[in-house]
Amino acid sequence: MPQGSIKETLSRVDPLDVWRILKSAGVKYVKPIIIDIHGRPRAELMPIDAAKDILTDGMPFDGSSIQSYATVNKSDFVALPDFRSMFIESWNSSKIVDVFLSVLDDSGKPNMLDPRNVLMQTLDELAARNLYAKVGVEIEFFIVKLNGGKPELADDGLYFEGRNAAMLVNPITKILENLEALGIGWSKTHHEVAPSQYEINIPANDPLKVADMIVVYKLMAKDVANEFGLVSTFMPKPFWGINGSGAHTHFSLWRDGVNLFESKTDEVTEECRYSIGGILKFAKAISVVVAPTVNSYKRLVPHHEAPTRIVWGYANRSAMVRVPYYGKRVNRIEYRHPDPSMNPYLAFTVMVKAAVYGMDNKVEPPAPVSDVAYELKGVPETPATLGEAVEEFTRSEAFKFLPGEMAKAYAEVKSQEWSEYSSVYNWKETWNVITPWEIERYLKAA
Known part of the structure; x- marks a missing residue:
């Protein structure tokens, strides 16, 4: 096995495994979070079962409704979950998990109107x-x-x-x-x-x-x-x-x-x-x-x-x-x-x-x-x-x-x-x- 491949294999995250662990831990809701230009969280809230597709394929959303992301005629975006950044809301009886997302543009590249992408770059x-x-x-x-x-x-x-x-x-x-x-x-x-x-x-x-x-x-x-x-x-x-x-x-x-x-x-x-x-x-x-x-x-x-x-x-x-x-x-x-x-x-x-x-x-x-x-x-x-x-x-x-x-x-x-x-x-x-x-x-x- 080539050197480094074990580490690379172990670092891969299966979204369905994430979903399974969250559900078995008693999480009831998933809150996918997008960061706006002011640094404030924008999010949906969905039942854990409904969130399986979001965790796997990303979240589609209307970018034109978030300031500075897009215009109404080019408003369809997808944001992918960053499994390195998940927080269970302990103050809400641990029922909700916050999952940070990174926004992609229509070509599948990181959108540079997403502040998280700017810092990651x-x-x-x-x-x-x-x-x-x-x-x-x-x-x-x-x-x-x-x-x-x-x-x-x-x-x-x-x-x-x-x-x-x-x-x-x-x-x-x-x-x-x-x-x-x-x-x-x-x-x-x-x-x-x-x-x-x-x-x-x-x-x-x-x-x-x-x-x-x-x-x-x-x-x-x-x-x-x-x-x-x-x-x-x-x-x-x-x-x-x-x-x-x-x-x-x-x-x-x-x-x-x-x-x-x-x-x-x-x-x-x-x-x-x-x-x-x-x-x-x-x-x-x-x-x-x-x-x-x-x-x-x-x-x-x-x-x-x-x-x-x-x-x-x-x-x-x-x-x-x-x-x-x-x-x-x-x-x-x-x-x-x-x-x-x-x-x-x-x-x-x-x-x-x-x-x-x-x-x-x-x-x-x-x-x-x-x-x-x-x-x-x-x-x-x-x-x-x-x-x-x-x-x-x-x-x-x-x-x-x-x-x-x-x-x-x-x-x-x-x-x-x-x-x-x-x-x-x-x-x-x-x-x-x-x-x-x-x-x-x-x-x-x-």
């Missing part, structure tokens, strides 16, 4: 160069109560709160239990700086796996909060005057099992330094992808632990890129620009490509800063609005970090989003106000 390009990325994400979010449709704080806890009575212990512990049951795991959780704000860490893994985990985690966290009459919101800035929510992304590049960012000294490696240079070089342009909503730019204001200056530093949480420096040990970077409303597939794509560009082109970053970044003068700043971020993206070389049709569609969607807000509100008058438009659009959807 990026990771394949890295693998062809014997490069591999790892990401882990600190996801901040609020659990709020609603009063007449308006969000209100649901606890008065502080950062690292230790008083159970000041925390939403019941929904948080149930969220943690389900992260374990889903096989996602978690490294830690704590109450964040703002009242009703929490952080849960998704451990470092392959970017595609982490992106899928984020989608399922957000779905679960919203369902769990709803059981308690509350709302889990991943809107970046639901309340003015207190911290917003970030999705701080820890990132490293690997080759042959070696972490290229791990330093044997107390300074970053050359590969790490150039990667930081690439991210900072394109920070304004990729802002629209990692901070993708009108509301995102109300988070990016000084003195609330969100980056406004495009700088980096060791152990400096006011910088856009922080190098964690516990015990003077360096093994990764933390990109603090993203927020939890991001489409994680596209955000990881542009982050990885910016870093690799920096490494390939030996892009030197400016000197690291140790001062509070908000007080720095004469350094580049993040875009002030979503509209400005769209303009930076469309005129930048970073526009090519996404496939042509995706880059064009994404820019159009975000330009329209900014136009809709601007037709109702003047930014100069509302930059420091969370408007009803934002609450309606982002509170539950982000």
Whole structure:
């Protein structure tokens, strides 16, 4: 038998075996998930027996009914299940299994308007160069109560709160239990700086796996909060005057099992330094992808632990890129620009490509800063609005970090989003106000 054929044979998945195992495990329903341009799950729900054909041959669907996938005259698509990414909804009595799909075009090739395909292509390009990325994400979010449709704080806890009575212990512990049951795991959780704000860490893994985990985690966290009459919101800035929510992304590049960012000294490696240079070089342009909503730019204001200056530093949480420096040990970077409303597939794509560009082109970053970044003068700043971020993206070389049709569609969607807000509100008058438009659009959807 030729070398490698055993491994190849064992790696093949028989869809009917998957169906049989799911059914014998008591799963009653299958939810095939397609990711839209915003990073949100779109799905059908079908009985397990009816799903046999979907698992075997893929799911036909109307692409014209999902924003930016297709026009009504060319709307018939098929999406194939990715059996590497299946999650049984433990919070729903394990009756439903979520199955992520990848969309094909009419020629049977991966459709590049599918964000999962975009990230998979990026990771394949890295693998062809014997490069591999790892990401882990600190996801901040609020659990709020609603009063007449308006969000209100649901606890008065502080950062690292230790008083159970000041925390939403019941929904948080149930969220943690389900992260374990889903096989996602978690490294830690704590109450964040703002009242009703929490952080849960998704451990470092392959970017595609982490992106899928984020989608399922957000779905679960919203369902769990709803059981308690509350709302889990991943809107970046639901309340003015207190911290917003970030999705701080820890990132490293690997080759042959070696972490290229791990330093044997107390300074970053050359590969790490150039990667930081690439991210900072394109920070304004990729802002629209990692901070993708009108509301995102109300988070990016000084003195609330969100980056406004495009700088980096060791152990400096006011910088856009922080190098964690516990015990003077360096093994990764933390990109603090993203927020939890991001489409994680596209955000990881542009982050990885910016870093690799920096490494390939030996892009030197400016000197690291140790001062509070908000007080720095004469350094580049993040875009002030979503509209400005769209303009930076469309005129930048970073526009090519996404496939042509995706880059064009994404820019159009975000330009329209900014136009809709601007037709109702003047930014100069509302930059420091969370408007009803934002609450309606982002509170539950982000």
